[in-house]
Amino acid sequence: MHHHAHALAVAERLAADLAPGTRGIGLFGSxxxxxxxxxxxxxxxxxxxxxxxxxxxxxxxRMVTLSRKTFADLDGGLANPWEAVTAVGAWRHAVVLHDPEGRMRRLQARARDWTWETIAAAADQWAARELVGLAEEVHKVAGMLALDRPRAAAANRAVLVLQVGYALAVADRLVCDSENDLWDAVAAAEGPAWTSAWDTAAGIAAADHATGCRAALALYRHAADRLDRHLDAAECAIVRTARDLTA
Structure with missing residues (x-):
């Protein structure tokens, strides 16, 4: 684990150099x-x-990513459904390197006590709105397949593969330590049918282009069935029209 000790040493030295211009520094991630x-x-x-x-x-x-955020932004990671999926877990494992006001440690304590119940209504609304927004990608994949434009279809297929997964991560109330863990966590939560379609759409399972695109459409259909009860009448019309294209 020499690489781990080296990474920690780099982080600690860099944090010491950067500390005078900041109100707090935390080490996150792996x-x-x-x-x-x-x-x-x-x-x-x-x-x-x-x-x-x-x-x-x-x-x-070593590659170092420096993310400069205000405390309002850092607080938002625990309040916004699309951020909370990974932010909560990241905070729980973070190493606080500089914290003169104690605010970083208070945020970490909040993350350790945090539950999805604190933002449950907002989480369901966000997942539903995300599905509405992704209806356009369904139309594009279906349309580009019909027009035999494989690159355009593939680009929109990739959007579906990633973003539908995030919507279900919120709906499933998942907490992941990082985005690297998110995809396996969604697969475990959603079961074999989702996992098979995701693997095909993402290119893990061998399949031709059209089959991969149809698998991405199946992911949307799966999510639409799961989230239907959170949609209002106008949203239902949009999502169901898109869902009809996935058959």
Missing amino acids: VAKGTDHPHSDIDLFLAVDADPGTEVRQVQG
């Missing part, structure tokens, strides 16, 4: 959890008052 491999990046979150953004550096042969 390095914080101790599950990193030699090619894992080092994820540092910096609490700042202004100029949020992301910077990537190369430090002693």
Whole structure:
């Protein structure tokens, strides 16, 4: 585990250098959890008052991702359904490296006590709205297949594979340590039919292009059936029209 010790040392030295310009610094991801491999990046979150953004550096042969966020943004990770899936788990395993005000540790304590019940209604609404938004991708995949435009169909198929998975992660109330864990967690929650379709649509299982696209459409159909009860009348019309194209 020499690579892990090296990654920790890089994170700690960099945090010490960056500390004067920040209100807090936390180490997140696989390095914080101790599950990193030699090619894992080092994820540092910096609490700042202004100029949020992301910077990537190369430090002693390791890729370091610096995510500068305000405390309002960091709080939002526990309040927004699309962020909470991975943010809660990440905070639970984070290593706080700089915290003069104690706010990073308070956020970590909130994450450890957090449950989906705190945002249950917002979670269902977000998953339903995501499904409505993805109806356009269904129309595009079906249309591009009919027009024999494989690249366009493949691009929209990829959007469905990723984003429908996120909608169901929220609907299933999953908490994952990182996005790397999300796809297996959704597969476990949704069962064999979903898993088979996802593997085919994502290219894990060998299949021709048209079959892969139809598998992506099947993912949408699966999600539409799961989330139908959270849709209002107008949303139902949009989703059911798209669902009809997946048959």
